[in-house]
Amino acid sequence: MDRADIVDGAFRQSLQTGTFPAGASPQGPLSDEDAVAVFRAQCLSRNLDRRSRKMQADGQGYYTIGSSGHEGMAAVAQALRPTDMAFLHYRDGAFQAMRSHQVPGTTPTWDMLLSFATSTEDPISGGRHKVLGSRRLSIPPQTSTIASHLPKAVGAAYSIGLTRRRKIDGQVMPSDALVMCSFGDASANHSTAQGAINAACWTSVQSVPLPLLFVCEDNGIGISTPTPKGWIGNSFSQRPGLKYFCADGLDIYDTFRVAQEAAEYVRSRRKPAFLHLRLVRLYGHAGSDLQQAYLKKEVFEAWEADDPLLHSARLLIEAGVLSTSEALAIYQEAEDRCTRVAAEAVTRPRLHEAEKVMASIIPPPRETAPSNGPDQQERAAVFGSETKQLSAPQPMAKLLNWALTDLMIEHPEIAIMGEDVGRKGGVYGVTQKLIDRHGPDRVIDTLLDEQSILGLAIGLGQNGFIPIPEIQFLAYLHNAEDQIRGEAATLSFFSNGQFTNPMVLRIAGLGYQKGFGGHFHNDNSLAVLRDIPGVVIACPSRGDDAAMMMRECVRLAREEQRVVVMIEPIALYHARDLMTPKDGGWLSHYPSPDRRIPLGQVGVEGDGPLAIVTYGNGRFLSSQAASDLRQDDIETRIIDLRWLAPLPKDGVLTALCGAQKVLIVDECRETGGQSEALMTLLYEETNLPHARIAAEDSFIPTGPAYASTMPSRASIAAVARKLWKSQ
Known part of the structure; x- marks a missing residue:
């Protein structure tokens, strides 16, 4: 017999016989009317759980992880305001049911059952997943089971204080709001949760406003692994900068009282707090979980x-x-009500076509105030003595710096964040002087934690900002890649475009640094980014392109709400010469602020019959190799992809018109590199003879062999000659 039915029968029998579990007497500020409302939300959540299990048994439901045992979260919802953004644990159906009661005109039973049925009429995900969430209720949808939503909750809370100091258009949360995020006791052990809580404490002890309420729902077990007794309390009650509260989550009066105290502390002090609730887990971990297989009865x-x-x-x-x-x-x-409404919900249409499933991967565009570019008077004041240098050719790092300066003048909602981006100006000087020009509120030096950096950006993006986070080295992204894959890139997908977190993520990357850092600071693999649906990847090769592409990246984030990643080739940041020392062949002039390179527009240099398709450092090396090939009467055209995702197929095919043969130069690894997609494109869309040269499937060493595993000027020329001479 289903344990849900056993618990249901026991509840009914207990009420009929008047036998209840022992507990404290009702005490505290919860009014009679509100207490009944909380109980109604709890009963609704419980019966939604039971109905979802029956829907699954009938083949009409598909995911039955439930909230039973965690109904005390309804009292937490009652202690908060419906304008307090809530990032919810997946067991918080009672919280959403209670918040629906606080917002007139909502229909929680219908909405959640449509979600259980994966109907296209589900108002949050459009049938893509069973998720809690609601735009009207200020609940962004979550799919995380490992607390990966905590970093962005920290970011969202930080954004509230930032909007109080920097007024911007488009902010979502009122200035007196707080952010609540909830998670389980098992998830509290995950590095993502530990990092986010640490970041909140780190921020708090510096007296930076962070109105954030962590709620740990402690049911004592993580699937089959028990949580040691006292672990949560001992782990979090003495954290610096974090106020600890504890309540009996089985007692709605105690829960409401303590949650209200915690919320008042967070709201008035603008500091984070940790609310620890004791709960139980009913029915096992999920519908498919047979807890009797690993637990004593x-x-x-x-x-x-x-x-x-x-x-x-x-x-x-x-x-x-x-x-x-x-x-x-x-x-x-x-x-x-659940039985009646479910019978109707299962008849509503469901997704079947790939096109409709994918419709929300790319967010909808939004209306933005028109801009005439950076204010010239402010621009003159900000650039100061550096104004005279604007007309002189410069390397990529300097032109990116100027582009960021102009963009921050033009758009007050832009904020830059990352390790060492402020006072130091970045490892390679790209953000030099920005903190002096725009202030520490907009150029934020963060702690050393990539998950927290990206979480800060995601949270700011959900409250009207255009964040530009920096990851110091591409190799460091792997510590936090799920913040892009599992959080930033999926938000529009799982909310049917209702929630977005636009950003421009800057990453210093790729190889060819002479003898520096090995694979920790040189990483020539983009596979981790290339396979994330909806993410735009930009990779400039010259300074002027970098400036114009950065402007397009910001436009994509600001107007189209896209998640954009710019990979900035470290070896080209300060490159000045192309062929000979002091020739200045890789310097370029700063393009006027109104110029940009649109998404999908490739760069073409030359019109020779041998086309070299490349990007980043590959363009630099191919330009050198082209000079060598010219001595053999082999004329080339160099096609710079610029945009790596989505792959600019039309631009590449147009640029190939008139070409006779094609060489792909890929500085990333042969396996999982860009060349795989390009080879496929050439095979499917052209009859052109082609070849590729790519990096070996190897990590990058330190020392004189730093470039030995990657294409070089000589190896590109050699492969090009062989291809050209082949029949």
């Missing part, structure tokens, strides 16, 4: 005897708010 029967709905019913009856029959009637009414 007395363990989960003890949890079932501690059913939070039984505690709520007892408290309301003792308080004289409800009679036994009235409590049972509320519960029965919730079951009847």
Whole structure:
């Protein structure tokens, strides 16, 4: 027999016989009316769980991880305001049900059952997943089970204080709001949660406003692994900068009282707090989880005897708010409603076509105030004595710096964040002087934690900012790649375009640094980014291109709400010469602020019959090799991709018109590199003879062999000659 039915029968019998689990008497500020509302939300959540399991058994539901045992979160919702953004644990159906009660006109039963049925009419995901979430309720959808939403909750909380200091258009949360994020006791051990909580403490001790309430829902077990007794309390009660609160999550009066105290502390002090709730888990981890296979029967029967709905019913009856029959009637009414509404929800249309599934991967464009470019008077004041240098040719790092300066003058919602981006000006000087020009609120020196850097950006992006986070080296992204894959890139997909987190992520990367750092600072693999749906990847090769592409990246984020990544070739940041020392062949002039390179526009140099398709350092090396090939009467055209994702297929094919043969030069590895997609494109769309030269499937060493595994001027020329001479 389904444990959900066993718990249901036990609840009904307990009310009929008047036998309840022992507990404290009802005490605290929860009013009678609100206590009944909380109980109604709990009963709705419980019966939604039961109905989802029956829908799955009938082949009409597809994901049954539930909230039973965690219904105390309804009291937490009652203690907060509906304008407080909530990043929810997947067991928080009662929280959403209660918040729906706070916002007139919402239909939680219908909405959540449509989600369970994966109907296209599901108002949050459009049938893409069973997720909690609602635009009207300020609940962004979450799919995380490993607390990967905590870093962006930190970022969202930070954004509230930032909007109080820097007024911008488009902010979502009121200035007196707080952010709540909830998670389980098992997830609290994950490095993502630990990093986010550490970042909150780090921020708090520096007296930087961070109105954030962490809620740990401690049911004592993570799937099958018990949480050591006292672990959560001992781990989080003494953290610097973090106020600890603890409540009995089975007692709605105690939970509401403590949650209200915690919320008031966060709201008034603008500091983070940690609310620890004791709860139980009912029915196992999820619908497919057979807890009797790894737990003794007395363990989960003890949890079932501690059913939070039984505690709520007892408290309301003792308080004289409800009679036994009235409590049972509320519960029965919730079951009847869920049964009735579910019968209709399962008839509603579902997704079937790939095109419709993918429709929300790319966010919808949004209306933005028109801009006439950076204010010239402010520009003159900001650039100061550096104005005279604007007309002289410069390397990429300097032109990127100027482009960021102009963009920050033009768009006050831009904020830059990352390790060492402020006072130091970045490892390679790209953000030099920006903190002096625009202030520490907009150029934020962060702690050393890539997950927190990206979480800060995602959170700011959800509250009206255009964040430009920096990851110091491409190799460091792997510590935090799920913040892009699992959080930033999926938000529009799982919210049907209702929630977005636009950003321009800058990453110093690729290889060819002479004898520096080995594979920790040289990383010539973009595979981790290339396979994320919807993410735009830019990779400039020259300074003027970098400036114009950065402007397009910001436009894409600002107007089209895109997640954009710019890979900036480290070896070209300060490159000045192309063929001979002091020839200045790789310097370029700063393009006027109104010029940009549109997404998908490739660069073409020359019109020879041998086309070299490349990007980044490959363009630099191919330009050198082209000079050598010219001595053999082999004329080339160099096609610089510029945009690596989405692959600019039309631009490449147009640029190949008139070419006779094609060489692909890929500085990334042969396996998983850009060349694989380009070879496929040539095979499917052309009849041109082609070849490729790519990096070896190897890490990059330190020392004189730093470039030995990657294409070089000589090797490119050699492969080009062989291709050209081949029949």
